[in-house]
Amino acid sequence: xxxxxxxxxxxxxxxxxxxxxxxxxxxxxxxxxxxxxxxxxxxxxxxxxxxxxxxxxxxxxxxxxxxxxxxxxxxxxxxxxxxxxxxxxxxxxxxxxxxxxxxxxxxxxxxxxxxxxxxxxxxxxxxxxxxxxxxxxxxxxxxxxxxxxxxxxxxxxxxxxxxxxxxxxxxxxxxxxxxxxxxxxxxxxxxxxxxxxxxxxxxxxxxxxxxxxxxxxxxxxxxxxxxxxxxxxxxxxxxxxxxxxxxxxxxxxxxxxxxxxxxxxxxxxxxxxxxxxxxxxx
Amino acid sequence: xxxxxxxxxxxxxxxxxxxxxxxxxxxxxxxxxxxxxxxxxxxxxxxxxxxxxxxxxxxxxxxxxxxxxxxxxxxxxxxxxxxxxxxxxxxxxxxxxxxxxxxxxxxxxxxxxxxxxxxxxxxxxxxxxxxxxxxxxxxxxxxxxxxxxxxxxxxxxxxxxxxxxxxxxxxxxxxxxxxxxxxxxxxxxxxxxxxxxxxxxxxxxxxxxxxxxxxxxxxxxxxxxxxxxxxxxxxxxxxxxxxxxxxxxxxxxxxxxxx
Numbered sequence: 405x406x407x408x409x410x411x412x413x414x415x416x417x418x419x420x421x422x423x424x425x426x427x428x429x430x431x432x433x434x435x436x437x438x439x440x441x442x443x444x445x446x447x448x449x450x451x452x453x454x455x456x457x458x459x460x461x462x463x464x465x466x467x468x469x470x471x472x473x474x475x476x477x478x479x480x481x482x483x484x485x486x487x488x489x490x491x492x493x494x495x496x497x498x499x500x501x502x503x504x505x506x507x508x509x510x511x512x513x514x515x516x517x518x519x520x521x522x523x524x525x526x527x528x529x530x531x532x533x534x535x536x537x538x539x540x541x542x543x544x545x546x547x548x549x550x551x552x553x554x555x556x557x558x559x560x561x562x563x564x565x566x567x568x569x570x571x572x573x574x575x576x577x578x579x580x581x582x583x584x585x586x587x588x589x590x591x592x593x594x595x596x597x598x599x600x601x602x603x604x605x606x607x608x609x610x611x612x613x614x615x616x617x618x619x620x621x622x623x624x625x626x627x628x629x630x631x632x633x634x635x636x637x638x639x640x641x642x643x644x645x646x647x648x649x650x651x652x653x654x655x656x657x658x659x660x661x662x663x664x665x666x667x668x669x670x671x672x673x674x675x676x677x678x679x680x681x682x683x684x685x686x
Numbered sequence: 687x688x689x690x691x692x693x694x695x696x697x698x699x700x701x702x703x704x705x706x707x708x709x710x711x712x713x714x715x716x717x718x719x720x721x722x723x724x725x726x727x728x729x730x731x732x733x734x735x736x737x738x739x740x741x742x743x744x745x746x747x748x749x750x751x752x753x754x755x756x757x758x759x760x761x762x763x764x765x766x767x768x769x770x771x772x773x774x775x776x777x778x779x780x781x782x783x784x785x786x787x788x789x790x791x792x793x794x795x796x797x798x799x800x801x802x803x804x805x806x807x808x809x810x811x812x813x814x815x816x817x818x819x820x821x822x823x824x825x826x827x828x829x830x831x832x833x834x835x836x837x838x839x840x841x842x843x844x845x846x847x848x849x850x851x852x853x854x855x856x857x858x859x860x861x862x863x864x865x866x867x868x869x870x871x872x873x874x875x876x877x878x879x880x881x882x883x884x885x886x887x888x889x890x891x892x893x894x895x896x897x898x899x900x901x902x903x904x905x906x907x908x909x910x911x912x913x914x915x916x917x918x919x920x921x922x923x924x925x926x927x928x929x930x931x932x933x934x935x936x937x938x939x940x941x942x943x944x945x
Contacts, residue, residue, distance in 0.1 A: 585747055586777035588765035590791035590842055600794070604781040681781045681822040 461651040469651040470658070483652060486640070491659060493635035494625050497553065498667070501560025502621045506614065509565050513572025513610075518602055530569065538563045538624050546631065556628030556636065563624035564617035571616065575609025576602055608682055611675040618671055622664040637663075692759045694846060694878050695721040695744055700753035702739050712903035713739040716753070719897060719906065721846070726872055726879045728893035730886065732936070736904020737882045738850055744880060745771050745848050757846070767791055770839025772849040776831040778823040784834050785810060785819045791842025809841040812871070829860035836868070840875070849881045853888070865891060869916065886932050890925060891918050898935060908935065 445463055452462040461469075472478035476485035515522040516530075538559055545555040579602060587593070587601045603610075629638025637656050644652035702714040714736035721727050729737040742748045743755050746765040755762045757769070765771075770791075778787050789806035797805070810819050813833040823831055832852055839847055853861040869892065872879055883889050889896045890912055898907045910932065914924055 582777045589745060589771045590794055591767035592794040683824040
């Protein structure tokens with residue numbers, strides 16, 4: 405269930421003492437992380453630079469385009485300086501959809517995990533809808549919400565909803581029964597257990613769900629913005645593709661990657677603070 | 687609790703039958719036991735003798751299938767703060783600090799925050815964990831965890847402390863320390879303790895009365911008052927006589943029933 409636990413949350417190397425000097429030791433990780441990307445960049449450069457008919461632009465051209473998108477002054481065309489507008493539009497949809505998904509999936513997950521009636525009522529339906537890929541909802545979303553940003557918003561919501569829901573239910577169902585007994589004999593019974601036992605005990609799983617959900621939100625946003633939306637990173641990629649401006653496509657991809665990376669880092673830092681009590685996080 | 691003639695706990699012909707895969711398992715048959723206020727009672731027996739079942743019925747985690755489980759003469763309605771439980775696996779809340787684990791009960795009762803904090807501090811001091819007040823359970827040793835578990839039950843003003851082999855997972859030295867500390871607390875606070883164990887020596891060392899139980903189905907065989915003066919010397923002849931006697935009785939329950 406909680407695939408993110410294995411796939412996502414990397415164990416933090418705990419102070420393995422090395423004989424390397426501290427400053428160098430700290431640079432070792434980032435340095436190693438750069439080896440493969442730099443190598444790929446070099447290959448990319450060698451394969452594309454100086455060939456006028458290459459369909460893929462060389463890195464230098466992409467970099468120039470990136471600066472033009474960000475601050476303008478290079479090409480001075482319709483795309484110049486528009487990056488921030490597009491990024492802001494996508495960020496709004498990603499975080500808006502994600503927040504809505506969390507607001508819906510968390511209470512639902514707590515209920516389904518804990519209340520048999522809620523599970524009997526909702527679980528079969530949700531399980532039935534779960535295998536439907538988010539992209540398959542696109543036509544229906546366009547009918548329901550019209551051609552535009554609201555469809556994108558809805559798709560982001562759907563994409564983030566299931567990972568959060570599934571992991572919340574999993575987290576709630578794996579709370580040690582002993583903790584409910586302990587709470588009960590201390591005078592915490594019934595619905596009060598949701599806030600004081602179920603939620604904190606399920607928090608590690610919930611965070612896995614939030615990370616996965618936010619990741620999916622970034623995947624889905626591009627699909628959502630590819631039809632009938634004027635702004636957004638997905639929209640700019642689509643438009644650039646139609647104009648054969650491949651360097652802009654690559655810029656859009658890079659920005660999505662960076663934005664997704666930063667979001668994930670934010671959620672992970674928050675999780676690390678909230679889960680300091682857990683021997684497997686913290 | 688006004689009437690001193692009413693026992694704090696009263697088990698009347700309590701039986702418990704579980705259904706395991708459609709087959710009934712008789713965990714406890716016809717158990718009668720009264721515990722008076724301030725008593726230290728040990729339930730002693732091998733696994734499957736129903737001692738934990740009896741304890742869980744007293745806690746309110748299980749309802750008897752037959753008979754009555756009474757506290758102060760009234761049926762036990764379910765788990766509640768008047769009967770605090772100390773589990774062998776501690777059952778501490780891993781996301782709370784020592785202080786907040788101990789404050790959990792008072793907070794659940796709706797006490798104001800400063801009172802919860804004061805109570806927690808007092809019981810942290812009582813079990814000597816001042817230096818670990820801000821630690822989380824996974825940073826504590828087994829003995830410390832069990833001290834927290836005891837403190838959180840006391841902080842909640844439990845009238846009866848139910849202990850389910852609380853020291854079973856600890857090493858021998860820690861176990862002896864905690865036995866002494868528990869007796870000390872018991873003497874100072876006038877607690878009532880119902881303590882489950884399978885260790886004969888532990889039962890004789892701790893209890894006013896030892897309730898001998900035997901398996902298949904779980905039932906109470908005999909109840910022995912332990913009159914040795916406290917603090918009991920485990921190497922004294924009187925202690926050893928008792929140990930031999932209880933051991934012989936305990937083992938006879940397991941011997942094949944001869945004609």
